[in-house]
Amino acid sequence: MPSATASPTQTKRGSSNPFIAFCQSSIGKKIIVGVTGVYLIVFITGHLLGNLEIYLGQDHVNAYAQFLQGLGPILWLERAILIAAVVIHIVVTIQLAAENRAARPQKYAHYNYQAAKPSSRTMIYSGLLVLCFVIYHLLQFTFMTTNPEYRHLEDHLHRHDVYRMMILGFQQPIISLFYAAAIFFLAAHLSHGFSSVVQTLGINNQKVSGFVSNGGRWFSWLIFAGYVSIPVSILIGLIK
Amino acid sequence: MNFKLKVWRQQNENTAGQFRDYEAINIPAEASFLEMLDIVNEGLIARQEEPIAFDSDCREGICGMCSLVVNGIAHGPGKAKTTCQLYMRRFQDGETIWIEPFRAAAFPIVKDLIVDRSAFDRIIQAGGYITARTGSAPDANSIPIGKTVADLAMEAAACIGCGACAAACPNSSAMLFVAAKISHLGLLPQGQPERTSRVRNMVRTMDALGFGSCTNHYECEAVCPAEISATFISRLNRDYAVASIREGLAARG
Incomplete structure (x- = not known):
């Protein structure tokens, strides 16, 4: 074998600025993806809690929507952080994925997975599918580009009738089915993402690892159940 | 026992390789995988053919020299063993066995x-040591270390540096290896003085050598002959984050 005592040669030098060096390192990038992931998990949980207000009736949903719109600069700050988190999460992941592909130029002819789960092996695809869904979701309910008629919905207090908008949207079985499929991919992404975040942020250890991976699965399927219960309730006429 | 082998043959780093078919005839069930290859090679040599080149040294699972990906599993099927500890009785008579090198x-x-695994030596050279003068062997327990910590450090120290973790990782990441090395030194009092520089230098050398990064599939843990837990990678991530913060603070003031 070639000399094992060769001096440490660096093929690429890291930056001398500690912050840049951190952001360029593999673990630094993983931590960035993890931290933005945590923000997105918090957002997804908060968004679900907001959506579940549909079970409390029209007044609650519309009042909550009006409250959010009334936050003004705070709402825009939250939106700015959210957009930044999404962009950074995706850009840094693409960098990592490219590095990881380059690290294995010649694939195995016969690879036999021992531990990797479908959710962990499809993170990049589930993530991209969720991104496609988010774009459609914004066009449907936020910008109302796909359904301009939603803009004129008002309740008896002349507030924007978000409650009616949700019902009209999910009364279409195709839209609900597409929504459920998208939430399934989101849950798959979270199922691996949740435990990955704990591992990447350095909180995991041998005592808690079983709890963390089970917790991740439970969390993601609760998120799935919570989101999908809404179109199901609307389709079976529980919410009218 | 008889087997059909599909073996990766490649002249050197710069030429393309391909799979070649070989027959392994009359192999005793108690032969190890490497002994089976020895028997095949004796036949090849007798027929004036080039023997199959593979690595081995101690053949008792300690040295970390043997490699091989057998039927798509680094070190072959079964838990907590190296290729030299894999026995032919594990396979079916007449089975087709795929043999590939560690790929990264x-x-x-x-x-x-x-394969040339001296990349691991470069990572060790970047920080896998302590600078304290150790002199002759010190008295046992001259530095008291709690049992939990000592056990954990010992678990990490069991790493034999074979490279199966990087071979099994879909990203060819060496993070289980690096995690084991920084943990085995970083958990103990003797390893504290260089704890920050060690993790920083070892991780950056690992990156520079072209290893990928962990995406938490835990394929590494599944094939590790020393059964190093992937939770050590979480410790590596934490130590690296702390080291980066320290480095940032030091640069400021």
Whole structure:
């Protein structure tokens, strides 16, 4: 074998600025993806809690929507952080994925997975599918580009009738089915993402690892159940 | 026992390789995988053919020299063992067995199934040591260390540096190896003075050598002959984050 005592040669030098060096390192990038992931998990949980207000009736949903719109600069700050988190999460992941592909130029002819789960092996695809869904979701309910008629919905207090908008949207079985499929991919992404975040942020250890991976699965399927219960309730006429 | 082998043959790093078919005839069930290859090679040599090149040394699971990906599993099927501890009785008579080298950009192929794993030596040179003068062997327990910590450090120290973790990782990441090394020193009082520089230098050398990064599939843990837990990678991530913060603070003031 070639000399094992060769001096440490660096093929690429890291930056001398500690912050840049951190952001360029593999673990630094993983931590960035993890931290933005945590923000997105918090957002997804908060968004679900907001959506579940549909079970409390029209007044609650519309009042909550009006409250959010009334936050003004705070709402825009939250939106700015959210957009930044999404962009950074995706850009840094693409960098990592490219590095990881380059690290294995010649694939195995016969690879036999021992531990990797479908959710962990499809993170990049589930993530991209969720991104496609988010774009459609914004066009449907936020910008109302796909359904301009939603803009004129008002309740008896002349507030924007978000409650009616949700019902009209999910009364279409195709839209609900597409929504459920998208939430399934989101849950798959979270199922691996949740435990990955704990591992990447350095909180995991041998005592808690079983709890963390089970917790991740439970969390993601609760998120799935919570989101999908809404179109199901609307389709079976529980919410009218 | 008889087997059909599909073996990766490659002249050197710069030539293309391919699978070649071989027959392994009359192999005793108690032969180890490497002994089976020895028997096949004796036949090849007798027929004036080039024997299959593969790595081995101690053949008792300690040295970390043997490699091979057998039927798509680094070190072959079964838990907590190296290729030399894999026995032919584990396979079906007449089975087709795929034999590939460890594949990673950072482990260039020397010939056939032999890869150059000196990248791991470079990572060790970047920080896998302590600078305290150790002199002759000190008295046992001259530095008291709690049992939990001592056990955990010992678990990490069990790493034999074989490279199966990087071979099994879909990203060819060496993070289980690096995690084991920084943990075994970083958990103990003797390893504290260089704890920050160690993790920083070892991780950056690992990156520079072209290893990928962990995406938490835990394929590494599944094939590790020393059964190093992937939770050590979480410790590596934490130590690296802390080291980066310290480095940032030091640069400011």
